[in-house]
Amino acid sequence: MVTMTNLEEKFAEAMKTIARRADLKTYVEQTPAIYQLLQRAAAKYVTGEKRQDGLEAGRQLADKGYAISLEYIGENTTDVQACEAAVLELSLLIHALAERGIPARVSFDLSHIGLSLDSDLAFKNLTALAALARQAGIELFVSMEESAKTDAILTIYKRAAAAYENIGITLQAQLNRTALDLTSLQPIPGRVRIVKGAYQEPEQLAMPRSSALNEKYVQLVEQAIHLGHRVSIATHDESIVDEIIKRGWIHEPGAEFELLYGIRPDLSSQLKKAGYPVRIYVTYGHEWYLYLCHRIAEYPPNLFQAIVDITGAGKADPMLDYE
Ligand code: FAD
Numbered sequence: 001m002v003t004m005t006n007l008e009e010k011f012a013e014a015m016k017t018i019a020r021r022a023d024l025k026t027y028v029e030q031t032p033a034i035y036q037l038l039q040r041a042a043a044k045y046v047t048g049e050k051r052q053d054g055l056e057a058g059r060q061l062a063d064k065g066y067a068i069s070l071e072y073i074g075e076n077t078t079d080v081q082a083c084e085a086a087v088l089e090l091s092l093l094i095h096a097l098a099e100r101g102i103p104a105r106v107s108f109d110l111s112h113i114g115l116s117l118d119s120d121l122a123f124k125n126l127t128a129l130a131a132l133a134r135q136a137g138i139e140l141f142v143s144m145e146e147s148a149k150t151d152a153i154l155t156i157y158k159r160a161a162a163a164y165e166n167i168g169i170t171l172q173a174q175l176n177r178t179a180l181d182l183t184s185l186q187p188i189p190g191r192v193r194i195v196k197g198a199y200q201e202p203e204q205l206a207m208p209r210s211s212a213l214n215e216k217y218v219q220l221v222e223q224a225i226h227l228g229h230r231v232s233i234a235t236h237d238e239s240i241v242d243e244i245i246k247r248g249w250i251h252e253p254g255a256e257f258e259l260l261y262g263i264r265p266d267l268s269s270q271l272k273k274a275g276y277p278v279r280i281y282v283t284y285g286h287e288w289y290l291y292l293c294h295r296i297a298e299y300p301p302n303l304f305q306a307i308v309d310i311t312g313a314g315k316a317d318p319m320l321d322y323e
Pocket of ligand 1: 260281
């Protein structure tokens, strides 16, 4: 018999597979009617397609007392021109943040800036952005992608972070290798963000969502703190949040909670009101297809929300839910 939990797991797997289907993505992008409908659903999690949309949302959240991360969404750039365009956009974002005095961190995938083409290109682009960001007093953050890229991402990160202390790295608790990866980062002072992991991974490499994964997540936070890293606890899982507060780790130097824009704004508001440092991860850009699929996969009831947003007259405005 298929139980609800079982069905939800299968649904999550299916959504993650849909997320990776380049043909479906192209179909959506090239069919204006469908693109516009799905864009309404994406508006729950993505502030808009333009830099100005991300900056405006960042400014509003900063005014409400949140710290900010900003991501210009995109990944797996497969030609040099698109890669240069992404680097230019990230440079302009860094300039704009500095100019407007918005205290934000800039996050991105290395495959957006060259990893899918050539490791050296990704390294060159990462260090160029890090130099620019350092001048502007801004921290950069490297996201973590599928396990097939973990080695390459960590190698580039370690090389770059040895020279630029303003770059942090994301690690996925779901991967069996992560405790060892964290140990290997010991000489590097950069900030570490712990996430559960958004990608569908082979069984032999990763753990599924479970209480065992939550325990492992908490252990990784402890390990990162012991190794002297400033840690971003990037989750919407209240049981983990409660455990981190109970153990007092949120008071460690540089520790913070970090949540995605549009997801559990009630939890973000509650944590901020209680006086804990809370950062909101804000995204913008036109590459929102994969991002939307992941957000639905993580929490299947979001599909109901997506249908309400698609058929509803007004645009979803998650900003109103942040207190
Ligand atoms: P889950 O077990 O997925 O969810 C726990 C509970 O949180 C759910 O029961 C639900 O109540 C709530 N929740 C979770 N997701 C949603 C949602 N979409 N909508 C509504 N409620 C939800 N992943 C990567 O692989 N690489 C990265 O670089 C990366 N960067 C991230 C950066 C930040 C700041 C954050 C917050 C996440 C990032 N992720 C990244 C995504 C992450 O790996 C998870 O997929 C995502 O955070 C959901 O996991 P969770 O810890 O909230 O726990």
